[in-house]
Structures are given as C-alpha cells and as structure tokens.
Amino acid sequence: MARTLVFRLVALLASAPLAAEAGVVSITLPSDQGALKAGTGMEVTQRACQMCHSVDYITMQPRGGEAQWRGVVNKMIKVFGAPIGDEDARVIVEYLSREYGAGR
Ligand code: HEC
Numbered sequence: 776m777a778r779t780l781v782f783r784l785v786a787l788l789a790s791a792p793l794a795a796e797a798g799v800v801s802i803t804l805p806s807d808q809g810a811l812k813a814g815t816g817m818e819v820t821q822r823a824c825q826m827c828h829s830v831d832y833i834t835m836q837p838r839g840g841e842a843q844w845r846g847v848v849n850k851m852i853k854v855f856g857a858p859i860g861d862e863d864a865r866v867i868v869e870y871l872s873r874e875y876g877a878g879r
Contacts, residue, residue, distance in 0.1 A: 816870030823859045823867060824851070833871065838879055841872035 811817050811830050824830060836847070845868045851857040852864065859867070 812874040814870060814874050816866045817874075819863050820867045820870050823857065823863055826857065827855065833875060836875070838875055838877050839872075840877050841868060844868050844871040844875070847871075 811821055811833065820833075821830060824833060848859070848864050848868050848871070852859050
C-alpha cells in the first residue's frame, strides 16, 4: 500500500514539468472504475482526494453520516497533510455525506 502511494507521488512529480511546459494540465481517468457519483462537490472531491490515493478509498468505505465523513476528511488534512482549505473541506464533507451517506 505504501509502495503504491510512493509510486503515485513519483509519477506525479515526474509528469509535472511536462504539463507546466505545455501550459495544460490533463489527467486521464480510468474508464469506469474508481469514479465518484455525480453531484455537487464531486469535482472538488475528486481533485482533493485523488492526490494521494484512488477514490476507491472513498467508494469502498462503509457508508456513514456527516460526522463520519468529517472525521475522515479531518484525518486526511491533519494526519496526512492533505492540502485542503476550509471551504473545500466543507463542500467535500457535504458531498460525501450526501452521496455516500448511510443507506446509499
Ligand atoms: C496527502 C495525501 C492524502 C490526501 C490528499 C487524501 N488522503 Fe486519504 N489517505 C491518505 C493515506 C496516507 C491513507 C492511509 C493509506 C493506507 O492506510 O495505506 C489514506 C486513507 C484514506 C481512507 C481509508 C480509511 C482511513 O482512514 O485510513 C479513506 C476513506 C480516505 N483516505 C479518504 C480520503 C478523502 C475523502 C480525501 C479527500 C478529502 C483524502 N482521503 C485525501 C492520504 C491522503
């Protein structure tokens, strides 16, 4: 697992200068697998949460309410150093508890 993370970071760093040179940042998403459900806040969640690991971490998580998702998002920020601002964190928690809330 840690190995995958390191590999992803290295790949990200290696591709950064190229993208900056072209002035275009493009990402290729896997066809279907790993996609988040559509909904308000999906894009910011994808951008913020896919930096370090796949969104499978989200989709495979047991469904939970707002408190659970706020806990997850706070952990990513405080423990793992995810660079996510307050406003984005709020939108993400809202999105996750709506689309991946209890009973979804
Ligand atoms: C700075 C890197 C980073 C970012 C950005 C990040 N995560 Fe994580 N995430 C991690 C690491 C590291 C783990 C633990 C991986 C492991 O256990 O192998 C993890 C694990 C998880 C897990 C598994 C359960 C757990 O608590 O360990 C979930 C769910 C999760 N992340 C959700 C998110 C969500 C939602 C976001 C966006 C708000 C996010 N992550 C953004 C680094 C990050």
